[in-house]
Every structure is written in structure tokens, then in C-alpha cells.
Amino acid sequence: MFNLKEMSNAELKQYLATHRNDDDAFSEALQELMSRSRDRVRYPANLPLEEMEKLIAEKLNQSK
Numbered sequence: 001m002f003n004l005k006e007m008s009n010a011e012l013k014q015y016l017a018t019h020r021n022d023d024d025a026f027s028e029a030l031q032e033l034m035s036r037s038r039d040r041v042r043y044p045a046n047l048p049l050e051e052m053e054k055l056i057a058e059k060l061n062q063s064k
Contacts (some may be wrong), residue, residue, distance in 0.1 A: 002015065004032040005032065007032075009033065009036065011030060012029055012033045013033070015029050016029050016033070017029060036062055043055065045051060
């Protein structure tokens, strides 16, 4: 068994790629990786399409 908490982000991403067909392993690794992002913004799942498009456009403009 791998200790996901001791893996670097790069190692976790490789683990995810390797275990993409193992639902339990993938889910556990993804949860660990996502828990490390303290500055993430969460959006509601039922966000209207127009609002979602606006947010995506803003993020794309920020990355330029």
C-alpha cells in the first residue's frame, strides 16, 4: 500500500495516471491531492451556464 500523504504532488499525479481504472485508489489519491490546495475556489454544481461561461472567460484572461 502506498502512503499518499508522503507523496509529492508530482508523484500523486503519476499515481492517478497509473491507477485511473481503480476507482478506490484513484478517488483516495485525488482526494489527497485536492486537500492540498488551500486557495481553491469552489463553485456550486448548479451554477447557471451563463455564469459558468463568464467565470471560465475570466480565468482564461487571467492566465494570459
